[in-house]
Amino acid sequence: MATALKINGKQHQVDLPDDVPLLWALRDEVGLTGTKFGCGVAACGACTVHIDGEAVRSCQVTLSDVWGDVTTIEGIGSPDAMNALQQAWVEHQVAQCGYCQSGQIMQAAALLAENPAPSDAEIDEAMQGNLCRCGTYPRIRAAIHDAAGKLKEA
Amino acid sequence: MASVGKILRRTFLIGSAAIVGGVAFGAYYVSRPAANPLKPGEGQAALNPFVLIDQNGVTLFAPRAEMGQGVKTTWAALIAEELDVDLDQITVLHGPAAAAYYNSALMGESLPNKGYDISDFQHNLGEALGVLGKALSLQVTGGSTSMKDGFERMRQAGASARETLKQAAADRLGVDRSALKTASGHVIAPNGDQIPYTELATDVAKLEPIEAPLRDPSEWRYLGQTQPRLDMVEKATGTAEFGVDVRLPGMKFAAVRMNPKLGGAMNGFDDSTAQSMPGVEKIVDLGTGVAVIANNTWLANQAVEAIDVDWGDAPYPPDTDGIFAKIAEAFDDAPNSTMRDDGDVDVTPEGATEITAEYRLPYLAHATMEPMNATALYTGGALELWCGNQAPTLIRFRVANTAGLDTEAVQIHTTYLGGGFGRRGELDFGEIATKVAMAMPGTPVQTTWSREEDMRHDYFRPGAIARMRGAVQDGKAVLIDGKVAAQSCTQQAVTRYTGMPGAGPDKVLVEGFFNQPYAVPNYRMSGHIAKLDVPVGFWRSVGNSHNGFFHETFMDEMAHAAGQDPLEFRLELMRSEHAPSAGCLEAVKEMSGWTGKTPDGVGRGVAFTYSFGTPVAQVIEVVDEDGTIRINKAWIACDMGLALDPENVKAQMFGGMMYGLSAACYGEITFADGEVEQFNFPDYDALRMHTAPQVEVRVLETNRHMGGAGEPGTPPSMPALGNALFDLTGERARTLPLIDQFNLLV
Numbered sequence: 001m002a003t004a005l006k007i008n009g010k011q012h013q014v015d016l017p018d019d020v021p022l023l024w025a026l027r028d029e030v031g032l033t034g035t036k037f038g039c040g041v042a043a044c045g046a047c048t049v050h051i052d053g054e055a056v057r058s059c060q061v062t063l064s065d066v067w068g069d070v071t072t073i074e075g076i077g078s079p080d081a082m083n084a085l086q087q088a089w090v091e092h093q094v095a096q097c098g099y100c101q102s103g104q105i106m107q108a109a110a111l112l113a114e115n116p117a118p119s120d121a122e123i124d125e126a127m128q129g130n131l132c133r134c135g136t137y138p139r140i141r142a143a144i145h146d147a148a149g150k151l152k153e154a
Numbered sequence: 155m156a157s158v159g160k161i162l163r164r165t166f167l168i169g170s171a172a173i174v175g176g177v178a179f180g181a182y183y184v185s186r187p188a189a190n191p192l193k194p195g196e197g198q199a200a201l202n203p204f205v206l207i208d209q210n211g212v213t214l215f216a217p218r219a220e221m222g223q224g225v226k227t228t229w230a231a232l233i234a235e236e237l238d239v240d241l242d243q244i245t246v247l248h249g250p251a252a253a254a255y256y257n258s259a260l261m262g263e264s265l266p267n268k269g270y271d272i273s274d275f276q277h278n279l280g281e282a283l284g285v286l287g288k289a290l291s292l293q294v295t296g297g298s299t300s301m302k303d304g305f306e307r308m309r310q311a312g313a314s315a316r317e318t319l320k321q322a323a324a325d326r327l328g329v330d331r332s333a334l335k336t337a338s339g340h341v342i343a344p345n346g347d348q349i350p351y352t353e354l355a356t357d358v359a360k361l362e363p364i365e366a367p368l369r370d371p372s373e374w375r376y377l378g379q380t381q382p383r384l385d386m387v388e389k390a391t392g393t394a395e396f397g398v399d400v401r402l403p404g405m406k407f408a409a410v411r412m413n414p415k416l417g418g419a420m421n422g423f424d425d426s427t428a429q430s431m432p433g434v435e436k437i438v439d440l441g442t443g444v445a446v447i448a449n450n451t452w453l454a455n456q457a458v459e460a461i462d463v464d465w466g467d468a469p470y471p472p473d474t475d476g477i478f479a480k481i482a483e484a485f486d487d488a489p490n491s492t493m494r495d496d497g498d499v500d501v502t503p504e505g506a507t508e509i510t511a512e513y514r515l516p517y518l519a520h521a522t523m524e525p526m527n528a529t530a531l532y533t534g535g536a537l538e539l540w541c542g543n544q545a546p547t548l549i550r551f552r553v554a555n556t557a558g559l560d561t562e563a564v565q566i567h568t569t570y571l572g573g574g575f576g577r578r579g580e581l582d583f584g585e586i587a588t589k590v591a592m593a594m595p596g597t598p599v600q601t602t603w604s605r606e607e608d609m610r611h612d613y614f615r616p617g618a619i620a621r622m623r624g625a626v627q628d629g630k631a632v633l634i635d636g637k638v639a640a641q642s643c644t645q646q647a648v649t650r651y652t653g654m655p656g657a658g659p660d661k662v663l664v665e666g667f668f669n670q671p672y673a674v675p676n677y678r679m680s681g682h683i684a685k686l687d688v689p690v691g692f693w694r695s696v697g698n699s700h701n702g703f704f705h706e707t708f709m710d711e712m713a714h715a716a717g718q719d720p721l722e723f724r725l726e727l728m729r730s731e732h733a734p735s736a737g738c739l740e741a742v743k744e745m746s747g748w749t750g751k752t753p754d755g756v757g758r759g760v761a762f763t764y765s766f767g768t769p770v771a772q773v774i775e776v777v778d779e780d781g782t783i784r785i786n787k788a789w790i791a792c793d794m795g796l797a798l799d800p801e802n803v804k805a806q807m808f809g810g811m812m813y814g815l816s817a818a819c820y821g822e823i824t825f826a827d828g829e830v831e832q833f834n835f836p837d838y839d840a841l842r843m844h845t846a847p848q849v850e851v852r853v854l855e856t857n858r859h860m861g862g863a864g865e866p867g868t869p870p871s872m873p874a875l876g877n878a879l880f881d882l883t884g885e886r887a888r889t890l891p892l893i894d895q896f897n898l899l900v
Contacts, residue, residue, distance in 0.1 A: 016450060017432045024452035028407055033399035034392020036572070037451070038523055039605040043835040046523060073392030082391060089390035093382065093801060096809055097221055098389030099396060099523040099572030124844035131835060133523050133573050135812020137846040139805070 003063040007032065008075030018064035023047045025063055026072060034073035034102045038131070045130030048103040049073075055110035057129075073102040076109060084154070085109055088147035096134035104130050108144050117148050205233055205315050207355045212237070212339065213245045219544055220385060221574035223864045224802040227383045229304055231376040231798065236312030236369060238336040239351070241376065246384055305798070305860060306368075313366040321364055322357035323349050371796075380801035385570070396572045397542040400529045402598040406435060408590045409454035410601055411463065412443035412611050415828035416689050419466030420444075428457040437461070438593040445590045451602050468828035469687040474617075477825060478514065481619050481684040484639040489680035491659035494668035497676035499623075499635040506627035509715045511708055513622070514889045515700045517823040518615035518693055519830075521838060524572020525608040526583040529600040530591035536563045537588060538598075542571030544579035548651055552581040553588040575813065576692035580613050581651070609838060610830040613647075613691025614823055616640040616684075620667075620704035626716035631674045631727060636708070638667055638701060639682040643690040666698030666765050666869055670705055671732035672724070688825075694813055695868040698765040702869025703818075703876070703890070706761035710877045711886065719750040720877065721760045721773075728762075734793040734857040735764055738771035741791035741852050746773040755779075756786075757882025761874035768794040768861030772811060774847065774874040776882050783882065784899040785815065785847040785875065793854035794861035803863050804851040810867025811849070816840035818872040819898055822891050845899050 003014045005022075007030060014025045026032045026049070035058060038046030042057040049058045052068030077083035082090070085105050095101045104127070111118055111126040118126065123141055132140070206213045214233055220226040230244050316336055323341035324331040326349070333344050340348040371378070388394035413420055423444055425437045433453030438445040444461050448454035471477050502508050528541035530553075537557045543549050546566045554561045571578050587601040603611070618640035625633035642663055645656030660681060668679035693699055713723035721743055728736040739762055742748070752758050755778045762771045775787040790807050797803045820839040824831045832838045876887035879896055887895060 017453070020450065020452055024450055028450045028452075031401055032392075033395075033401065036396075036523075037398065037525070037602070039835050041605070041834050041836065044523070077391060079387050079391050079393055082387070086387075086390040090382070090386045093386060093805065095383070095386055095389035096223065096805060097523065097571060097573045098385065098394055101389050102392040105390065127843040128845075129842075131523070131840055131842060133521060133575070133813065133816070133840055135809040135816070135841060135846065136805070137812070137841070137843050138808060138849055140843070 003066070005063075005066060005070060007070045008072060009069075014063060016063060019062050021059050022049070022061045022063060022066055022070065023058040026058060026070075032072050032074055036099055036102055038100065038103070042129075043131070044100070044103075045107060046100050046103040048106040048130065050106060050110060053110065053113060055107050073106055076106070083109075084150050085112070085143070085147045088143040088150070092139045092143040092146065094136050094139040094143050096136055100130060100132045101136075104132065104140055108140070108147070111144070112148055112151060116152060118144065205237070205311055207315070207319070207351055207358065209352050209355060211245060211352055212239050212243060213247060215247055219542065219546075219568055219571055219574065219578075221542070221544065221571035221578065223806055224383055224799060226385055227381050228799050228802065229308055230384060231381050232304055232308035233312040233315075235374055235376050236309050236366075237316050239339040241381060241384070243339050305796075309368050310365075313368055314363045317364040317366040318358055318361050319351055319354050321361055322354045326354075326357065377798050378796070378800070380799055383802070394570050396524050397529070397540060397569045398524055398527045398572070398600070398602055400540040400567075400569060400600060402529065402531065405529070405598040405600060406447050406449065406594065407451040407454050408438075408445050408447045408587075408599050408601040409451060409458040410440070410443060410445040410586055410590065410603060410607060411458050411461065412440070412586070412607070413465045413468075414610055414830065415465050415468035416611065416830075417470075417687055418468045418828065421464040421466050423461050423463040425461045427462075428460045431457040431460060433457075436593055438590055440586065440589050443586075445586070445593075445601065447590065447594060447599055451600070455604055470828070472828040473826050474824045477686060477688060478617060478619065480686050481617060481639050481641070484682040484684040485619075485621065485637060487682060489637070490642070490683045491661070491664055492678060492680040493659070493661065493664055494677055494679045496674070496678070497633075499633055499676045499678040502625050503627060503632050503676070506625035506632050507715055508623065508625045509711060510621075510623045511711055511888060513620045513704050513707060515618045515703060516821070516890060517617040517688065517690075518699075518817050518821045519609050519612045519823050519832065519838060520573070520575045520577035520693055521609060521835070521840070522571075522573030522575060522577055525603045525605055526577070527600065527602040528584045528587035529598055530584075530587045531598040532557060532588065532591045532595050534595055535559070536565075537591075538565045538567065539584055539588065540567040540569060541584055541587070542569050542574070542578055543584065544571070544574050544576070545581070548579075549581050549584045553584050556585050556588045557592060575694040576696070577612065580691055582611070605835070606833045609832055609834060612823075613643070613689045615693030615699055616643055616688075616690040618700040618704075620700075620708075622704065622708040624708060624712050625676075626712050629716045629718050629723075631672070631709075631712050631716070631723070633676040634674050634678075634708070634712075635676075636667060636679045636704065637682060638664060638680070638704060639684055640700065641686050641688060641690045642683045643692055643696065645683070646690055647692065662697045664697060664701065666695075666701035666763055667705055669764065670762075671735045671764055671769070672709075672727040673731040674727060694810065695765060695865040698763055698865070698869040699814070699817075699872075702761070702763040702765070703872045706763065706870060706873035707876055707886075707888070710759070710761075710873070710880065721748055721750070724760070724762060732764070732769070734854070735762065735769035735771075737854055737856055738762065738769045738791040738793055741854060742771045742773045742789045745789040745791065745850055745852060746775070746787075748773060752881060755882075757878045757880070759874045759877025759879070759881055761870040761872075761877060763866065763869035765866045765869055766862030767857075767859055768792055768863065768866040769857070770807070770866045770870050772870045772874040774871070774878045776875070776878045778882060779899075781897060782899050783879070783896055785845065788847040788849045788871075788874075789852075790849065790867065791852045791854060792863075792866060793857045794863060794866075795855060795857035796860055797853045797855055797863075800853050803853050806863040807851045807853075807867040808849045810865060811871040812841050812846060814868040814871030815847075815875055818875050818890050818892055819845075820891050820893050822894075839900070
């Protein structure tokens with residue numbers, strides 16, 4: 001039943017039935033808890049990860065359906081080496097409870113990879129699947145614009 | 155808890171005695187310092203319950219839970235201000251569940267005054283009653299009290315620590331303490347030599363703590379300034395540990411199903427299918443529900459869903475209509491409280507125009523982003539529990555009872571909270587996780603609720619009905635007679651927490667209703683308690699969350715009946731009553747460029763609520779875009795007196811507003827066959843990136859007493875939006891959610 005997964009550049013063997021969603025392999029088996037469980041029905045975006053660079057809801061992708069390399073929040077930066085979005089998140093003091101922010105950042109990272117200078121309308125479009133019950137949206141928007149600007153300069 | 159009643163009976167003695175300057179026995183009893191919970195080890199000095207200095211540095215035990223409100227950072231700033239350490243040199247941990255972390259401000263809120271008109275006498279009485287928090291061992295994060303509670307105590311802790319460190323250095327150097335200075339975690343000798351605090355820790359442990367006066371605010375370096383939040387890097391990198399992220403060696407994962415007919419019995423279950431499902435290790439009969447322990451949360455959840463359970467009926471009417479009929483019946487009984495009764499409301503003044511309205515608001519779920527969960531390790535003689543919670547001493551007491559242990563045998567580890575909003579002040583998730591772990595002694599078990607389980611087993615914001623009668627004359631309100639009926643979450647919670655029946659006038663039921671700063675000569679506000687057993691609890695801003703809507707929607711209706719601009723109408727009644735409140739209205743008027751007129755396709759509404767000591771005014775603008783209505787902009791002004799961290803206050807204000815707007819637009823918990831009909835976010839949505847307004851916040855600082863920040867942003871948002879929709883469409887929202895009545899953007 002073992003499934004081979006490449007997560008954040010490292011190879012893992014996951015010994016779970018192949019209908020288990022990727023989220024639960026990451027959290028309970030691999031120990032990468034930065035990716036959060038929020039709803040289990042792709043309605044909140046807390047579990048967003050990248051598969052081959054594409055933002056997906058890991059609660060909806062079964063182990064047998066993982067089609068490429070997986071990147072989680074732990075894979076895009078660390079407290080000592082944050083990426084541009086994470087830095088912008090800190091600079092704009094975005095998080096309140098912080099539970100949804102891994103998913104928000106992963107969604108925003110996929111947006112910027114595809115569209116380096118998104119408009120407000122494009123941010124609305126890309127980010128509307130990611131719920132934040134603390135209502136941090138104004139600061140998320142500002143942080144995305146800021147990170148986009150910094151990435152352009154770099 | 156048998157002693158609680160005895161302590162409560164001393165309440166008046168304590169308060170009164172403290173005010174007249176006498177020292178009664180009761181005052182001595184409750185003033186006695188709590189045992190220091192930090193129990194310093196060899197080579198450590200615990201100077202007071204809040205700060206620990208050892209060879210590794212300065213560790214602050216924050217007695218309040220970080221649930222997004224920034225309390226961790228502001229508490230650190232309070233102590234750093236006096237202790238002379240840099241903010242980034244402090245390690246902040248949640249304090250252990252301990253009696254020393256009593257929440258004095260929470261008890262002060264129970265006084266039967268309006269709050270905004272608090273005199274110094276009453277303020278002192280409130281402070282004196284605050285010692286009761288200690289007597290009841292309340293370590294609660296709630297009621298927007300953290301900063302009010304910590305403001306003095308944390309700075310005193312820092313000042314005392316600083317002076318005692320200086321004394322230790324003075325003894326070592328053979329100089330007078332007054333010759334020494336402190337900066338950045340060092341004592342500085344007259345010759346410029348620096349001794350790190352960490353080196354003095356052992357010496358300090360031998361000294362009696364020294365009391366020191368607090369610094370003048372003009373000397374502050376941190377307070378009043380925005381600080382980078384200490385939890386931000388962790389939260390931006392996925393490294394912050396929430397309850398659901400706790401990982402322990404050999405840990406198992408469990409899922410749970412409790413009776414969806416809330417409070418009903420479990421008649422039996424058939425687990426034959428679940429037994430053989432993948433990953434399943436054990437099925438646990440919880441008496442009133444079932445749990446499955448497995449090697450993976452998802453597998454546990456699949457199995458628990460496969461159990462066929464025969465559920466008993468709920469102890470309340472099975473559907474929403476029946477429940478609201480019971481709420482309406484409460485109007486037939488004498489009121490539980492009439493906390494405002496000015497003038498004579500029974501006679502409508504001669505020549506005045508009378509208006510009436512009835513409003514109805516639904517039950518609401520908290521819907522924190524992190525579903526309820528807790529991790530427990532039961533070893534027979536001891537229990538450890540890891541979870542995000544708002545009340546560690548209460549939860550410790552409860553799970554100790556569940557496990558049949560003394561509270562001393564129970565250790566509570568409080569993690570970050572993935573949202574609290576009042577939900578994590580409850581004890582059910584800890585109790586359930588304890589029962590589950592007791593089925594597998596020696597193995598840590600994490601019990602996580604599915605979103606559906608979380609949504610359908612809440613302690614809901616009570617559904618409420620208000621009946622309002624008012625009169626206007628010469629453009630002014632001359633009479634308001636309001637009645638609100640709802641379940642009492644206070645009485646239910648007292649029973650839940652202590653096992654004793656809650657009784658007496660419930661101030662929480664009428665907060666935001668009776669205590670609004672309007673000079674209306676004939677003004678009566680009453681609360682009626684509906685006798686129902688739907689589980690209800692504290693939802694961000696609690697009674698204010700429904701009463702703010704009732705009061706401020708009715709204010710708007712009266713303004714229109716009086717032919718006045720709704721903002722000016724309020725200001726007129728407020729200026730003479732409470733200047734800081736009027737100042738908030740003036741501020742949003744100026745910020746939004748309020749003229750009382752809006753172009754076609756644009757609507758604006760204003761509302762105001764005084765809650766938790768903080769007046770908040772909001773203006774909300776809606777726009778009609780080809781028949782779809784979008785919330786475009788919001789302006790907020792608040793006045794909490796001293797704002798210790800202004801940017802964090804702004805975040806709390808707009809966050810509180812978004813929480814209220816989410817409920818106003820989409821939030822509704824309904825019942826059928828005794829079960830909650832909403833399962834997950836698609837049935838109970840919230841504002842999202844594209845539906846959230848742009849927002850501007852102004853933080854005023856004229857109020858004489860410090861108010862709260864976490865909750866006061868919520869109440870005025872709902873009526874402000876309803877009033878804006880009236881301005882846009884001419885249709886009055888007398889019930890929520892608004893999505894049932896208006897074509898809102900989703």
